[in-house]
Amino acid sequence: MAAPKASPRPKPALENYHTVGQAAVRLNLKTQKEHDAGSTKGERWLRDGVNLKGWPCHRMSGQLRFSDTDLAEIAAMSRNAPDKRAGRPRRRRKAPAASVLAPAA
Template sequence: MTSPEAIRTGAERRAIIEATIRALEQDEVMLTPPEAARAIGCGERWLRDGANHRGFPHHRFGKFLRFSLQDCREIREIHREMARPSALAKARRRKATTRKPTGSGTATPASVRLKPVA
């Protein structure tokens, strides 16, 4: 008995392989570590260490390390930090919520006292 692959001619096999390669290349661009580091905005060593030891998404083809565009997006999202309000903003917010209203309301020019210039 022969397998279906044995029946195919050399030309048919080459056409199948070329179609497969084209399909793979259309979907993904594979970046080398220096290219991916530049795209992400980080150092190449940090990116390699992350892929080797910290579980960053990546592809490995034998000894070659590659990153897809989706991998780069995921790495950036993993390390995205939400903005934190500064200590001054926190103090202002705390002060605004603990203020007790004064009886007169807003200050008028007559009630404002200026320090004399020495």
């Protein structure tokens, strides 16, 4: 009997990779016009997410790059939880005393 032939591996597809600034534009953290003007809005949030929270990214030639798949995962991970508060409930402030509100004579 002949051994079964292994199925061929699919060829890896090359994705589009974006710099931190371009990724911020793709996630709508800033506009393309702001990016062209040199704004760094949203870039710190992405860098902190990679360094502190372990968000997916690629480091190529010492530069931080994001693929389209990485950006989709980041968007899904940063989605807000529906009506769920963490921690203790807030306490209501007491109303100020009447003597504080009365004008001085």
